[in-house]
Amino acid sequence: MVRHVKALIVGSGPAGLTGAIAIAETLGGGQDVIIVDEGIEPGGQLPKQTHKFFGHEEFYASVRGFEIGNLLVKKVKSLEVEIIQQATVTGIYEDVITVYDRVNNIVNEYLADYLLIATGATEKFLAFKNNTLPGVYGAGAVQTLMNQYKVLPGQSFLIIGAGNIGLIVAYQLVQAGAVVKAIVEASSKVGGYAVHANKIKRLGVPILLKHTILEAIGSDKVRGAVVAEVDDAFRPIVGTEKEFVVDSICLAVGLQPNVELVAQTGAKLVYMPELGGHIPWRDENMRTTIQNVFVAGDLSGIEEATTAMIEGYIAGYNIAQEITGKSQEEKIQKMKDELSEFRRGPFSKKVRDGLKKLNIYFPAGGYREELQNNYGPKGKLRAVIECPQPIPCNPCETSCPTGAINVGGNINGIPHIDYEKCIGCGVCVTKCPGLAIFMVQENENYSIVGIPYELLPIPSKGDKVKLLDREGKYVADGEIDHVIPNNKGKTHIVYLKVPKGLEENVRSFSYFKKxxxxxxxxxxxxxxxxxxxxxxxxxxxxxxxxxxxxxxxxxxxxxxxxxxxxxxxxxxxxxxxxxxxxxxxxxxxxxxxxxxxxxxxxxxxxxxxxxxx
Structure with missing residues (x-):
């Protein structure tokens, strides 16, 4: 029998979940709303994300990705929305939608008044010699094995790509006990956030700009890799080759939208490199060229999980408005304003340029770009923020109990500290998703530097350590003064005793290797x-x-x-x-x-x- 529903949502990632919440809340319950997803658990990519999210607290800033997934799924289930996992939409026809249920090995048929397609994206691949050897992984596969199944797929890694995904996976691999030999990036600059790059560099992982991979070494599995410098046209420069001994190569070279299903609806597709490749043409309400088909998340353009959640709400409220006939314009406008706030910054320029071609316009600018030069009075325990880029994030501002930190109005602004208000509590250090805030105090004979710390084991008072600078290079010997542990998913603060005069240099540490x-x-x-x-x-x-x-x-x-x-x-x-x-x-x-x-x-x-x- 064909099952009829008011709204069918394809994909249980952040966009699909928020879309379901918006529809079900408006309808007074989700009995006529279903989510179909091919994963073994709902949440899309969220269950494998162990890092803290950027943005602001209304959209779970400073909360780890898997925890966000749990919160959204809990909300969806409380609204009685049915989530069908391990099921794949195999076809969208004029008169029926077919869904293959892998658990029961049966194809079920559905009719839906409205479709919200939130199928996300697929990782791009890279052509190089021996790229099919066992040990060559996509970044998503590494995260799935490591963070969902607790299996470390290798011991020593080469990461290809210095976007946010490559930087995040490199950091998580170090957290899991692997060795990351280097991150290789063909561009002349890091594509991801500087705070992500900085925290991995502090661990001693080099980032090789203007380099690419030429070959995976090995006959039965990866045993090494050859990389080389590239010229301005991204062509390898002969004579610059260098080898790395690794057992795993992790590709993090970008994403492309999964457009197969939306194409089957008859919706118009356009090629938009600024948004990741082919995407569905849609308006500011997330409606495609097919009246009852909406899209949200990476399918509509590669961006961040926060904007995916916002787009899900916009699509969901529009669908709910048409189903019920009750205006949801106030909620829709609120979400559009949120998007406008998020997309003002420099990292959203490509997205703004791509959306402009769809006749969707977002303003730019209006955020603080100046770095703070004043680092507070010496001798006072105080926070030092090293967040050098305008990015959409403000948990430091909202978490400060004395209001000492502000980002200058727009969420993309670089944070500044009023040191007359700073009491040295360290709350901002534990909340910062980029691990970009440190505590500093100069004493008579030595200085104290507080380091945000998310590795194991947790150090103990009195441990002798090697003090490292921002590039992970040895500066001097030091000692653990004390540790403020945090077991609530935040970040530990490890306070180091450092030689006086080095407090501006020391930003990491490591143990002496026995x-x-x-x-x-x-x-x-x-x-x-x-x-x-x-x-x-x-x-x-x-x-x-x-x-x-x-x-x-x-x-x-x-x-x-x-x-x-x-x-x-x-x-x-x-x-x-x-x-x-x-x-x-x-x-x-x-x-x-x-x-x-x-x-x-x-x-x-x-x-x-x-x-x-």
């Missing part, structure tokens, strides 16, 4: 890792082998078995003779499958020959 004693060289297992696993209660050699793969490398345990038994004896208070030796399994050396198959083949031939006799 010399590692390797036990199993094949699997690169240290004594510390083995002891830690034994402390977890695994005191049997065979169990250690299953958990750590110790002794399962090319040498078959010849080097590490006895060392491991010694460690087991020491940790458990036993003697080596009391510990089970563990099985010696064939083959004793790595043997090619080809050799095994060849021997089986020859044996079969001999047996067939004997049967013929």
């Amino acid at each position: 010399p590692e004693a390797f036990v199993c060289r094949c699997e690169e297992l240290t004594r510390e890792e083995i002891e830690r696993t034994i402390d977890m209660g695994i005191t049997d050699y065979e169990e250690l082998r299953r958990v750590l793969r110790i002794g399962m490398g090319p040498c078959g345990g010849k080097t590490c078995r006895n060392l491991t038994l010694q460690i087991l004896a020491e940790k458990t208070g036993s003697t080596i003779s009391d510990i089970e030796l563990g099985a010696y399994r064939p083959p004793t050396i790595p043997t090619p499958f080809e050799a095994v198959v060849k021997s089986v083949g020859e044996r079969m031939e001999r047996l067939e020959g004997k049967s013929d006799e």
Whole structure:
């Protein structure tokens, strides 16, 4: 049977969810509204976003992406909107919409008075030699594996692309314990926010501008990469090649709108490079050239999750207005004003230029661009903001309990501090999505620098550390003075003791690397890792082998078995003779499958020959 609904929404990302909220609230409930999404959980890209969002608090500024997803989904469900997950809209016909339900392996049919298509975008790919090797990932795949499934797809990464996505994924990889060897960017400047670039540079990750990838090294999987400088026409410059030893290459080279379904409605498509490629022609109310078909989010032009949410509301209120006949113009205008505020800044210029071609106009300017030169009175514990670009963000302003911080009226303005009002509380440090605020105080014999911190382990008072500058380079030795932990999804503040005079330079730190004693060289297992696993209660050699793969490398345990038994004896208070030796399994050396198959083949031939006799 064909199911009839008043509104069908394709996509449960931020635009689809806010569109559903707007419609269901206006209708007094979502019984006649459904969302269809092919993911395993609602939220689109939000469940994999562990960073804090920019913008202002009405649209969840300083809240982590996955938490925003949870809040929106909770609101949608409270309005009794049905969300059908693991289901794909396979076709939009004149008389029916077909949806493949993967869970029940059935195709269902729908009719909808109105369609809101919010299918988002697909990652762009890049052509280079060996780009199909295992270990070449899109940034979205890396985030999905790492943040949703808790699987780190590699240990050492090369990131291609220095837009916001590339910078964010690089930072999250470091948080997860991976090594990011470099970020490669073909342009002459970083495409993402400077605050994102700065926080990754403080960790010692270089950003190679005017470079591109030429080749992935490896035959069975990625084992390295070759990059080279490019000229002004983005052509590789011969003789500038350099190699990186990595096991993973992460591509973050842009997005393109998913227009397949909106094209099936008969809506007009136009090519708009400023907005990501082909997009549906639509008006300021998000209506396409088909009267009952609306769009929102990255499908309508690549932008940010905040603007996707706003567009979802605009589309939803317009749909609800037509279904009910009740004016929603006040709410629609409020959302349009929000968009106007967000799109005034320099990062929205391409979007403004693209929308102008659709006869949709947004004003520019009206925000503060001047950096603050006064960093407050020395000797007073105070905040120092290092946010050098006009970007749409103001949680520092709205969170300050004394009103000491202001962004100058428009949300894109660069924040300034009134140091007569600043009390050194550090609230702004914990709220800043860009980790761009620090605490500074000069004392008689040393200075204190407070660092926003989101890595593990959380340092302890008295820990000796290496002090690093804005490029992640060593400045001096230092010590952890104290830590203000925050377990509510905000950011920890680590206060460092630094030599006097270096408070303007120190912006990060790292621990002194302890010399590692390797036990199993094949699997690169240290004594510390083995002891830690034994402390977890695994005191049997065979169990250690299953958990750590110790002794399962090319040498078959010849080097590490006895060392491991010694460690087991020491940790458990036993003697080596009391510990089970563990099985010696064939083959004793790595043997090619080809050799095994060849021997089986020859044996079969001999047996067939004997049967013929």
